[in-house]
Amino acid sequence: MARLVLLVGPPGSGKSTLAKKYEAEGFVRISQDDQGKGGHIEAFRQAVNDRKDIIVDRMNFNIEQRKNYMVQVAHLDYEIEIIVLHQPYDVCLERILKREGHPTIQDEKSARSALQTFFTKYERPYENPRFKLTFVYPEGPKPRAIICDLDGTLCNVEHRRHFVRLTDEEIASGKKKNWPAFFGGIKDDTVNQWCALILRAMQNDACIVYCSGRSDNERKSTVEWLEKYKLDSFGTPYTFGKVKAPLYMRNRHDSRRDDIVKEIILDFEILTRYTPQFMIDDRKQVVEMWRKRGFVCLQCDEGDF
Numbered sequence: 001m002a003r004l005v006l007l008v009g010p011p012g013s014g015k016s017t018l019a020k021k022y023e024a025e026g027f028v029r030i031s032q033d034d035q036g037k038g039g040h041i042e043a044f045r046q047a048v049n050d051r052k053d054i055i056v057d058r059m060n061f062n063i064e065q066r067k068n069y070m071v072q073v074a075h076l077d078y079e080i081e082i083i084v085l086h087q088p089y090d091v092c093l094e095r096i097l098k099r100e101g102h103p104t105i106q107d108e109k110s111a112r113s114a115l116q117t118f119f120t121k122y123e124r125p126y127e128n129p130r131f132k133l134t135f136v137y138p139e140g141p142k143p144r145a146i147i148c149d150l151d152g153t154l155c156n157v158e159h160r161r162h163f164v165r166l167t168d169e170e171i172a173s174g175k176k177k178n179w180p181a182f183f184g185g186i187k188d189d190t191v192n193q194w195c196a197l198i199l200r201a202m203q204n205d206a207c208i209v210y211c212s213g214r215s216d217n218e219r220k221s222t223v224e225w226l227e228k229y230k231l232d233s234f235g236t237p238y239t240f241g242k243v244k245a246p247l248y249m250r251n252r253h254d255s256r257r258d259d260i261v262k263e264i265i266l267d268f269e270i271l272t273r274y275t276p277q278f279m280i281d282d283r284k285q286v287v288e289m290w291r292k293r294g295f296v297c298l299q300c301d302e303g304d305f
Contacts, residue, residue, distance in 0.1 A: 003027075004078045005055040006066055008125065009085035010118040010268075011105060012092030018085070019057035031057040033103050048072055059114075062123040070130070080131035084124075087138065088272050089115060120254040122264055138272050144206040145274035146199065147266075147290075150214060150222065152282040153300055154195045154231065160185035183214060186221045191229050195280060195300070203234035206277055208245040211265055213258035213286075216249040223247065246273075259289040266293065 005022065007015040016031070023029040028047040032040040040058075047054045060066050060082075070080055087095075096102075096111040105111050125133055151157050163182040166175055199208050214222060226232035226245070235243045248265045250258075270276060279290045282301035290297040 001077050001079050002051050002073075003053045004069065004073050004080045005053075006060055006069055006080070006082045007055065007057055007085065008060045008066070008082060010059065010087065010089075010092050010122075011111065011114045012095035012099075013085040013087040015057050015059075015085055018083070019055050022053075022055040027053045027055045029055055029057055033057075044069065045072070048076070051076070059118050061118050061121050063125075066125070081134060082125050082131055083134045083136060084267075085136050086268050086272050088269050089119065091272075116251070116253060119264065119268070120251050124263060124267065135267075142273060142275045144277050145209045145270070146202050146206050147209050147211050147270060147276050147279040147295075148195065148199060149279075149281040149283075149286070150210060150212040153280055154192055154199070154210075155186075155189040155225070156192050157182075157185075157189055159188060183218050183221075186214075186218060186225055189225060191231070192300075196229075196231060198280065198298075199231070199234065207243065207274060208234045209270065209274060210245055210247045211262055211270065211279075212247070212249050213261055213283075214249050215252045217252045219247070219249060222249070257285060258283055259285040262286055263289055263293070 005027070007019060009015050019027075019029050019031070028043070030040050030044045030047065034040075035043050044054065044056070056069055058065070066082065073080070092115060093108075093111055096105055096115075097108060099105075105114050127133055148154055152161075160182050163185075164177040164179060166177065202208070210226075212222070223232065226247075231245070233244050246269075248269050250261045254261055266276075276295055278296040278298060279287075280298045280300065281287050281290065282299065284299075284302070287297045287299045
């Protein structure tokens with residue numbers, strides 16, 4: 001049986017390195033970067049006609065891109081595998097900037113543009129009987145971490161919640177959620193002390209990592225708030241010293257649901273660096289995602305909004 005391997009991952013995640021290893025073993029490597037849009041399609045069709053083992057070296061960031069290849073072998077005796085390569089954004093960018101002679105990404109501007117395209121359009125593949133699915137993460141030991149949400153979890157947002165939690169009457173009248181007004185009140189949030197107590201109690205045993213559905217447009221006001229309440233750094237001089245808590249936020253160009261955004265952060269930023277021990281969150285859809293992925297999540301509110 002012939003094999004079709006589809007690589008998925010951002011630029012700089014190691015796709016071409018892996019694809020060339022397969023190529024050395026006899027696979028036909030299909031690369032839009034090297035063969036061009038039309039050329040790589042023709043090369044793929046020819047390889048299929050010849051019943052060759054094929055590896056597609058491309059970002060393949062959404063279902064539609066991956067489907068374009070799979071449908072062409074659906075009626076043939078091909079075994080399909082999707083391999084997703086995970087690396088953090090900053091690692092990918094650093095690798096790209098060190099490369100020389102890349103056919104399509106030649107400077108920092110084009111590198112950031114390509115990475116943004118991937119991370120704002122990425123659709124995670126899930127188990128499917130039609131193909132084998134493999135997820136690849138960086139190897140090696142990773143520190144333990146507690147993953148904590150902000151709005152409604154660490155941050156008390158009752159004074160601004162009305163901007164996005166509408167009554168049935170408001171919805172019926174056509175009123176829309178006002179996210180700019182909601183985030184405009186960040187500076188006036190108070191601390192949910194129960195959550196701060198958990199983080200401080202755990203600071204000597206695990207890294208504290210913030211994962212928020214807030215747009216990274218709000219990074220400055222968020223950092224200022226964390227610093228104001230001394231919740232930006234954790235640890236003691238008797239352990240590993242004070243360490244800044246990483247803050248992962250929604251890409252400002254990505255307007256998808258919180259659970260989608262946070263699962264992308266989980267895969268590419270958290271699991272590539274940390275070993276999560278448990279999550280703290282309030283929103284139902286996000287809590288369900290954490291639990292579906294096999295993590296303990298402490299849910300602090302009904303969160304059905």
